[in-house]
Amino acid sequence: MKHLIEIDEMARGRNATPVVAAVWPEDDSTLNALAMALEHGIADVIAVGCHEQILAKLAGKPGTERLEAVEAATPAEAASVAVALVRQGKTQLIMKGLVNTDVLLKAVLNKECGLMEPGGVLTHVTIGEIPVHHKLLLFGDVAVLPCPNAEQREAQLRLMLRMARRLGIDRPRVAMVHCSEKVDERHFPVTAHYRDLVGRAATGEFGDCIVDGPLDIKTVLNAHAAAVKGINSPLQGDADILVFPEIESGNVFYKAMTLFADMKTAALVCGARVPLVVPSRGDDSDTKFHSLAAATILL
Amino acid sequence: MKHLIEIDEMARGRNATPVVAAVWPEDDSTLNALAMALEHGIADVIAVGCHEQILAKLAGKPGTERLEAVEAATPAEAASVAVALVRQGKTQLIMKGLVNTDVLLKAVLNKECGLMEPGGVLTHVTIGEIPVHHKLLLFGDVAVLPCPNAEQREAQLRLMLRMARRLGIDRPRVAMVHCSEKVDERHFPVTAHYRDLVGRAATGEFGDCIVDGPLDIKTVLNAHAAAVKGINSPLQGDADILVFPEIESGNVFYKAMTLFADMKTAALVCGARVPLVVPSRGDDSDTKFHSLAAATILL
Numbered sequence: 001m002k003h004l005i006e007i008d009e010m011a012r013g014r015n016a017t018p019v020v021a022a023v024w025p026e027d028d029s030t031l032n033a034l035a036m037a038l039e040h041g042i043a044d045v046i047a048v049g050c051h052e053q054i055l056a057k058l059a060g061k062p063g064t065e066r067l068e069a070v071e072a073a074t075p076a077e078a079a080s081v082a083v084a085l086v087r088q089g090k091t092q093l094i095m096k097g098l099v100n101t102d103v104l105l106k107a108v109l110n111k112e113c114g115l116m117e118p119g120g121v122l123t124h125v126t127i128g129e130i131p132v133h134h135k136l137l138l139f140g141d142v143a144v145l146p147c148p149n150a151e152q153r154e155a156q157l158r159l160m161l162r163m164a165r166r167l168g169i170d171r172p173r174v175a176m177v178h179c180s181e182k183v184d185e186r187h188f189p190v191t192a193h194y195r196d197l198v199g200r201a202a203t204g205e206f207g208d209c210i211v212d213g214p215l216d217i218k219t220v221l222n223a224h225a226a227a228v229k230g231i232n233s234p235l236q237g238d239a240d241i242l243v244f245p246e247i248e249s250g251n252v253f254y255k256a257m258t259l260f261a262d263m264k265t266a267a268l269v270c271g272a273r274v275p276l277v278v279p280s281r282g283d284d285s286d287t288k289f290h291s292l293a294a295a296t297i298l299l
Numbered sequence: 300m301k302h303l304i305e306i307d308e309m310a311r312g313r314n315a316t317p318v319v320a321a322v323w324p325e326d327d328s329t330l331n332a333l334a335m336a337l338e339h340g341i342a343d344v345i346a347v348g349c350h351e352q353i354l355a356k357l358a359g360k361p362g363t364e365r366l367e368a369v370e371a372a373t374p375a376e377a378a379s380v381a382v383a384l385v386r387q388g389k390t391q392l393i394m395k396g397l398v399n400t401d402v403l404l405k406a407v408l409n410k411e412c413g414l415m416e417p418g419g420v421l422t423h424v425t426i427g428e429i430p431v432h433h434k435l436l437l438f439g440d441v442a443v444l445p446c447p448n449a450e451q452r453e454a455q456l457r458l459m460l461r462m463a464r465r466l467g468i469d470r471p472r473v474a475m476v477h478c479s480e481k482v483d484e485r486h487f488p489v490t491a492h493y494r495d496l497v498g499r500a501a502t503g504e505f506g507d508c509i510v511d512g513p514l515d516i517k518t519v520l521n522a523h524a525a526a527v528k529g530i531n532s533p534l535q536g537d538a539d540i541l542v543f544p545e546i547e548s549g550n551v552f553y554k555a556m557t558l559f560a561d562m563k564t565a566a567l568v569c570g571a572r573v574p575l576v577v578p579s580r581g582d583d584s585d586t587k588f589h590s591l592a593a594a595t596i597l598l
Contacts, residue, residue, distance in 0.1 A: 130559055143478070146486050179442070179550035187445050218554040225558075228581035249547040251478035253555055255517040259524075260429055260560040282527035 001136045001167060004129045004266055004290040010167075011042045011293035017066075018092040018299055019044045020277070020292065021082035023104055024075040025097030026054050033288035034095075038063030042293055046070055046091055049078030075099035079107035083115055086274050093295050095277035095288075101143070108272050115272040121145070121155035122271040124278070125163055126254060127294055129264045133221070138164055138172075139242035142250035143278075144269055150193045153243075157197055159270040160241050161209055166297050174201070175220035175239035176213025177249065181231055183214060190214075190245045210234050217242065217253070266290035270298070300435045300466060303428045303565055303589040309466075310341045310592035316365075317391040317598055318343045319576070319591060320381035322403055323374040324396035325353050332587035333394075337362030341592055345369055345390055348377030374398035378406035382414055385573050392594050394576035394587075400442070407571050414571040420444070420454035421570040423577070424462055425553060426593055428563045432520070437463055437471075438541035441549035442577075443568055449492045452542070456496055458569040459540050460508055465596050473500070474519035474538035475512025476548065480530055482513060489513075489544045509533045516541065516552070565589035569597070 001007070020043040025031055031054070037043045039062040047055055049072030058064050070085070072078035079099060085091040096104050105122065108115045116122070124144040128137045138160055141148070148156055157174065164172035176194040185192040194213045201211035212233045218225040223237030244250035257263035265287055269276040275295040279288045300306070319342040324330055330353070336342045338361040346354055348371030357363050369384070371377035378398060384390045395403050404421065407414045415421070423443040427436045437459055440447070447455055456473065463471035475493035484491040493512045500510035511532045517524040522536030543549035556562035564586055568575040574594040578587045 132559055177547075177551065179546050216554060217551050218558055222558055225581065244551070245547045247478050248476075248544045249551040252476070252516050252543070252548040253551050255515060256552055257555060257559060259517055259521055260431055260556060260562075263559075282524065 008293045011296045020093040020095050021046045021085045021091040022095045023082045023097050024049045024078045024099045027098045029285045030097040032285035035061050036289045048081045076103050079104045083107045121152045123156045125268050127266045131262050142254040147246040153193045169240050171208045172240045173235045174211040174241040176243050177217050178214030181215050266294040307592045310595045319392040319394050320345045320384045320390040321394045322381045322396050323348045323377045323398045326397045328584045329396040331584035334360050335588045347380045375402050378403045382406045420451045422455045424567050426565045430561050441553040446545040452492045468539050470507045471539045472534045473510040473540040475542050476516050477513030480514050565593040
């Protein structure tokens, strides 16, 4: 796949229509994304905590007969209500509206009435469309896990592989990104995690996939750059998935590419009982819609 | 400044012509860069450890009467010889040829016969020309300092300010980059370093400059993004200098922008007794020439 719009098409092709709980969807871009989802039959919507006059903006648009509203007094309450709706089996997705990600995740992570399984790990996955690149890239974590430990890293790898396979990539190529190709446990403990996961992937522990690293981002995305460095990686300069060492590098990639390489994105938080649609503040309607579409194909 | 070529012009306008020791300049791109430097009168050259038949490639080109050769048996020996030439006052710059950066830096860092002052810190500074951005950006560290501590961070800030001022930026705007705008000492100790430096900059300790952070890279390079987030920074979305939290994020920025945003660069290692011209393996002649030109304006 090269375009995010292909994910939208994939989402439209699903048999069942999931219900998404939209948390405090008071901003125009979230409302527009929900309207698009209703129009294209990608999801039914429960708007949680949205003022009636705001919801009225959607009235009369195609598909809005599949829109419900549930009251909540604050964004935090809306987040808790959305989580409860999932636990009651009434929704299969949660989408963030005009609420801080922290507030939403707090409700999801609540030990008694949240959405985590024991040992579960929440991680942010972005799908990026870069005009000058020949295919979509999956990458993370740019926003949620600050500095994954070995267990979190494995969970992240498994979740990203799952997303890639749902996108139709049968044998995902995973790059474990680092500034160098050297394992240096003393200065960069992450490189030891990488070595471990690369070895286990080679035994088939993570299913059909190619995992390699540590490798730098240029080497894994450009065969010529790999050749110049004399690096012979099975990724062949054509990774599908970029696992960043920590949040700083992921965040810089995400934002720099958006600013300077015209990257378009869809963004999810995976690892809870249901996918969470968590675009950035300031993302446009299309980004929010693509994110929702990507979430549905994880179901 | 918007173009690296303006740095070349600045270098040509200097009164004195420095001498650069080129360490094992056996690759075409380094040789071409040296030929350009000789032709434009930017530097005289001592080629250290280069085989005669390779050096002969430059014979007859303009300015090669200002080219000398000094013998060395290995790249490591060539690095030591270049360092010795600096200590003898015979060269004012060192440029890396076909030698690993580690090998060159080892000679520079040698306690007895290297080029460091007590307490000195080596840090990598890149000057990037991004076609879609309105001016050159200085940033670091993408290659040398893995994870600066507070003292190294301050040294890095001072060295980058010096470079910016030499480029004619009287009041450099410095962004201390982090994935968020929050100081969170527990999870991100770097944010406490940032807070300290921002405070000290405000008292004038680093001369005329504007230092702000922690802030994310989009906020410091795009006024609209800052406004959407409600962030009111004196950088006004127009930073001159990006200080990255650690090497992973710097390295990803550098390589991703080169790959996907057609960024051109000049790269130096600052903090030794003389500037070190340290381009990446695989950089082209122009990049190596721009790097050398940038080094001369630090003199």
